Amino acid sequence: MIRFSLHKKLKASTGDMQLDVECHIDQGKLVTLFGESGAGKTSILRMLAGLLMPEKGTIEVNNSVWLDTQKGINLKPQQRKTGYVFQDYALFPNMTVKENLEYALDKNQDIGIVKELIEIIELTDLQDRKPETLSGGQKQRIALARALVRQPQILMLDEPLSALDRAMRTKLQDYILHVHRKYNLTTILVSHEMSEIFKLSDEILVLENGTITRQGTPMDIFTNRHISGKFQFTGEILHIEKEDIIYIISVLIGNNLVKVVADQSEVQQFSIGEKVLVASKAFNPMIEKINH
Amino acid sequence: MVWGPIILTFKLALIVTFLLLLISIPLAYWLAFSRTRVKPVFETLVSMPLVLPPTVIGFYLLIAFSPAYPLGNFLNEVLGLQMVFTFEGLVMASVIYSLPFMVHPIQAGFRNLPASLTEASYVLGKSKTTTLFKVLLPNIKPSLLTGIVLAFAHTIGEFGVVLMIGGSIPNETKVASIAIYEEVEALNYGQANYYSLFLFIVTFVILLMVYLVNGGYLRRIWK
Amino acid sequence: MNTLRAEITSVKVHGNLSLVELHLEGTTLKSIVIETPATASYLKKGNTINVLFKETEVIIGKGKGQPISLRNILDCTITNIEKGVLLSKLSLKFKGHSIASIITTNAVEHLDLKKGEQITAMIKTNEIMLSD
Numbered sequence: 001m002i003r004f005s006l007h008k009k010l011k012a013s014t015g016d017m018q019l020d021v022e023c024h025i026d027q028g029k030l031v032t033l034f035g036e037s038g039a040g041k042t043s044i045l046r047m048l049a050g051l052l053m054p055e056k057g058t059i060e061v062n063n064s065v066w067l068d069t070q071k072g073i074n075l076k077p078q079q080r081k082t083g084y085v086f087q088d089y090a091l092f093p094n095m096t097v098k099e100n101l102e103y104a105l106d107k108n109q110d111i112g113i114v115k116e117l118i119e120i121i122e123l124t125d126l127q128d129r130k131p132e133t134l135s136g137g138q139k140q141r142i143a144l145a146r147a148l149v150r151q152p153q154i155l156m157l158d159e160p161l162s163a164l165d166r167a168m169r170t171k172l173q174d175y176i177l178h179v180h181r182k183y184n185l186t187t188i189l190v191s192h193e194m195s196e197i198f199k200l201s202d203e204i205l206v207l208e209n210g211t212i213t214r215q216g217t218p219m220d221i222f223t224n225r226h227i228s229g230k231f232q233f234t235g236e237i238l239h240i241e242k243e244d245i246i247y248i249i250s251v252l253i254g255n256n257l258v259k260v261v262a263d264q265s266e267v268q269q270f271s272i273g274e275k276v277l278v279a280s281k282a283f284n285p286m287i288e289k290i291n292h
Numbered sequence: 293m294v295w296g297p298i299i300l301t302f303k304l305a306l307i308v309t310f311l312l313l314l315i316s317i318p319l320a321y322w323l324a325f326s327r328t329r330v331k332p333v334f335e336t337l338v339s340m341p342l343v344l345p346p347t348v349i350g351f352y353l354l355i356a357f358s359p360a361y362p363l364g365n366f367l368n369e370v371l372g373l374q375m376v377f378t379f380e381g382l383v384m385a386s387v388i389y390s391l392p393f394m395v396h397p398i399q400a401g402f403r404n405l406p407a408s409l410t411e412a413s414y415v416l417g418k419s420k421t422t423t424l425f426k427v428l429l430p431n432i433k434p435s436l437l438t439g440i441v442l443a444f445a446h447t448i449g450e451f452g453v454v455l456m457i458g459g460s461i462p463n464e465t466k467v468a469s470i471a472i473y474e475e476v477e478a479l480n481y482g483q484a485n486y487y488s489l490f491l492f493i494v495t496f497v498i499l500l501m502v503y504l505v506n507g508g509y510l511r512r513i514w515k
Numbered sequence: 516m517n518t519l520r521a522e523i524t525s526v527k528v529h530g531n532l533s534l535v536e537l538h539l540e541g542t543t544l545k546s547i548v549i550e551t552p553a554t555a556s557y558l559k560k561g562n563t564i565n566v567l568f569k570e571t572e573v574i575i576g577k578g579k580g581q582p583i584s585l586r587n588i589l590d591c592t593i594t595n596i597e598k599g600v601l602l603s604k605l606s607l608k609f610k611g612h613s614i615a616s617i618i619t620t621n622a623v624e625h626l627d628l629k630k631g632e633q634i635t636a637m638i639k640t641n642e643i644m645l646s647d
Contacts, residue, residue, distance in 0.1 A: 051411050077414040084415045090408035094430035103426065104416040150417060227567070227646040228548040228555060244599035246571075246617060263570050263604070263615060266516060282549050283641035 001027050002154060002186060004067075006047050006057040010210070012038045019043060019054075019210040025203070027062070030180050030187040032197050034221075035207030041190045042087075044207075045156045048188070049084050050077035061153055083147030083155040083185075087162070089139045091131040097142050098127040104149035117145040120182075121175060137168035141175060148179060155180070155187040161196065170255050173199055194222065194275050195254060198234050229279035233258075237274050240267055251278055296463050297471035298490060304379070304467060305447040308386040309394075312443045313436075315387070316394040321424065323395065324402035339396075341389050350456025353385045357457065375457075382458040382465050389453045393442040401435025402428060434506045441502045445495050517573070517614040519544075519566045526558050533558060535645060537566060540610040545586040546643035557647035565646045572642040573616035575605065576635040577626050585637040589614070593632050596623065607636055 005022040019040040025031050033041040046052035048059060050066070053074070059067040066075045092100055101114045118127050121141040131139055140160060147155060157176065161169045173196060180187045191197055197204060198218045206214040206221060214221055222234070235253035242248075247267045249260045260278055262270075270276065323335060341349060357364040357375035367373040375381035405428060413423040429436070451469040458465030460474060468487050475484035521537035521544055528551050535558060537544040544566055552558040574585065591614070595606035603623045605616045616636055628634065 049411075049415050051414070077411070078417045078419065080415075082415055084412065086408040086412060088406060088408055090406065090412035092409060092412075092427050092431070094427070103413075103418070106417055146412075146416070227644060228546075228550050229644045230549045244602045245597050245604045246599075246602055261569075261571060263516070263617070279644065281641060281644055283547075 001025070001063075002048075002059075002061050004048065004057065004059045006044065006054045006059075008043070008047070008052075008054040008057075010040055010043055014038060017210045021207070021210070021212050023205060023212055023215065025186060025188070027186055028184055029202045030177075030189065030200055031203045031205060032189045032191050032201040032218075033207055034191065034197060034204050039207040040210050041207055042158055045084070045158055045188065045190065048080075048154065049082045049156060050075060050080050081150060081153045083150065083152035085140070085143045085147050085155075085157045085160050087158045087160075089131075089143040091139055091142055091146070093130065093132055096128050096130055097123055097134075100131065100142060101146050101149055104146050106150055109150075113149055113151070117148055120179065121145045135168075137164050137172060140164065140172055144172075144175060144179065148183060148185075151183065153186065155185045157187065157189045159190050159192070161191070161193070167255070169193075169196070176200060194234060195236070198222075199254065227277075227279050228281075230282035231280040231285055233278045234275060235278060237270055237272050237276055240270065240272065249276075251276060253278065297466050297468045297487065300379075300463060300466065301448055301468040301491075304382060304386060305444045307383055308390060308447045309440055309444045311383070311387050312390060312394040313440060316391070316398050316439065317424075317429070320395045320398035320402060321428075324399045339392050342392050346389065346450060346452025347456055349389055350385065350453040353381075353388070353453070353457050357381055357384075377457075377459045377461060377465060379458075379464050382454060382467075385453050385457045386447050386450060389450055390443045390446045393446045394439040397435045397438040397442065398432065401432030404435075405431055437505055438502055441498055445498050448491060448495060517568050517570060519609075519612055519614070520563055521566050522563045523558070523560050525560060526552060528552070534640075537564075539566075540612075542589060542610075543586075544643065545640045546645055547640050548645055550645075555645075557645070562647075567644040567646060568638050568642050570604070570615045570617040572638055573607075573614065573618075574637040574639075575616055575618055575622070575626065575628070576637055577628075577632075579635065583637070586640050587638040587643065589636045589638075591634055591636045593628060593630055593634060596628060596630060598623065607634075609636065 001024060003024040006019065008019045010017045010019050017038070017040065021040070021044060033044060035041055043052060047054050047057070054069065056069050057067060058065070058069070065073050066080050067073060092103065095103060098114065098118065101117060102111070105111065105114065118124055121144065123138060123141060126134060126138065131142065134142070144160070160176070161172055164172065176187070177200060179185065189200060201218055204216060204218055204221045205212050233253040235251040235258070237249055238252050238257070239250035240247060247262045247264065249262050249267070249270065251258050251260060258278065319338070323331065323338070354376060355361060357367070359365050359368045364375060367375055373380055375384060409427055409431070410423055413427045418426070449469065451473070454465065454467055454470055458467075460466045460470050468491055472484045472487045475481075475487065519539055521539035523535060524538045525536040527534040531549055531551060533548055533551050535546045535548060537546070546566065550558060557564050589609045591607040591609045593605055594608050597604040597606075598620055601620055602617055603620045605618065605623070605628065607614050607616060614636065
C-alpha cells in the first residue's frame, strides 16, 4: 500500500502551478497517471523517487515512512526502493546491456536476477552490446529490466512507450504486464495513450491542474455509462465506408482491425481517429481453438 | 641545443596537468551541479587567468608567496616550502594559471550529460561517489582529454607568470619559453629557433590530437 | 443502435446471469445479461434504464400465428422503407418510439412489406443490452 500527500509549487512553461495531490494505491495495482502535459504527472513520480522535494508532504510505502516534511524525514533516492524508467531511458552509454543491469545490483545481491531479467526481455543475444547500437524498443526493455534489478517496491514508468511505433508498443506493453504480475509490483505509469491505459491499468488517476480530480477503473473514467455487454473494447476509428444502406466502421483495437456495422444516424456522430467503445453481448462471439 | 629547459618544461607540464586533474574534477563537478549563490564568484575566479595579463597573476603570486606575507610565511614555516624562485613555486603558479583550461572542458562535459543519468544511478541505490566514477567520468572522456591536453599545452606555453615567479634558474625554473627569450636577448637566433621550433611542433601535434579525437576521427581508437 | 427507455419490473438472478424484465408502454421486454445487481448497480427494480439493440438484430414478422421463442415482441407500424441492393432499412414506430430494422431486401420483397403496414418486430432476449 502506497499513501502519499504531496504539495509543491511547480514552475511550468504556462506559469506557476500549485500541485496538491493526496492518494493511496493498493499493493499490486497498476495505476496510470493521466492528464495533459504540464499537469504535474512527472513531478509526482520524481517526488516519489526522491528526485524532487515537495514543500510539504508525506509518503508512506508498505508501512514505512519515506517522507514526512513535518517530522523532517526524507529518505534519499538511494534508500527508497523504487524502479524508475526514464522517458529518455537513461541507459549508461559506457556500459553494455549486461553491465547496465549489473550496475544496479545491491551489495551481496545474487547476480542471478540479471540473467533472469535479460531472458525475460529477450535480449540474451545482445547483452554484450552497448546501448547506442540498439533500437528504441530494445533500449526501453533494458531500462525496464534495469529498474527491476533491485526488486523495487514501486515501479515507475514515465511515458515509457511514447517514442515507439505501434507494433513495438504492443510488445512492450506485454513485457510491462508480464513483469508487473511476475514480481507482484505496484506500478505507476504515466501515459496519454487510451488503448494503452485500457490494456494495462487497474486504476487511473486523472490529474488536472495539479490535483487528482478522479480515481477509478478505466471503464469508470472513460466511458460515461455502464453497459452490460461483456465483449467490450476501446479502439480508434480508422475508416468509415458506406455499403448499401448500412455503414461499415473499421476500428483498430490494440493491434487488431475489427469491423462494425452501423446505421447512418450513428455514423453522423463519429469521425476518423476518434476513440470509441465497441461492445457486444457475450452471447454472440464464437470462440475457437487456434490450430498450429 | 641544451636540453635542460625542454626537459624542465615537460616535467613542469606533466606535474601541473596531473595536479590540475585532481583539483579540477571535484571543482568542475561542484561548479556544474551546485546551486549555491556564491557559484558565480568562483566561476569568475576560475576564469580570471583567461583575461588577466600573466604578469598580473605573477606579480600577485610573487607578493603572496613572499615570506613577508602570511601565505608565503605559512608555506615556509609550516610546510617548509620555498615558493619564490623555486620549481615548487612554479608548479603552484602554473596550476593557478592553467586552471580554467582544465576546469572549463570538464565542467561543460558534466553539464552536457543528461541529468537523468545521475538520477538513474541514484535511484539504483548508488552513492554520489560511485556515480561520479562509474557513470559520469567514463561518459565525459572527450572532455577530460580536452582538459588534459589544453592544460598541458598551455603550461608549456606560459611565459609571463614563469618569469615573474620563477626567474631563470637553470634546471630549477628556466623553462623553454624563458630560454628562448634569453637566447634572443643574447642574439643567439639559432638556439632560439631550435627551442621555438621544438615547442611549435610539440604543441601543434598535441592540439591536433585533441581535434582529431574530439572531432570523432579517432573515436574508435579512444573508445 | 436502437435505444428505448424502459422500467425494470423484475430481476431474476441465477449465478452470474440475470434475466431482467422491463416494462414499456404496456409491453414486456426481457433481457439476459452477465451481470447481477451486485456487479451493475443499475439493475434495480423500478429503475428506468436504456434498452439497446442493434438494427440488424430486429426480426420482422407479419400477422400472429404460431408460438415463438422470442420474448420481445413489439407491435409496430412501418413508417419508411429504404431499399438497398442486398439490405433494406425499415423505419418503425412503436407506440410513438422510433426504432429501425435492417433485413435483406429479399425478405422485404418476400413478405411484401409496405409503408404504413402493421408488423411485429422481435428481438432475441440475448441480443438486448442494458445501460444506465
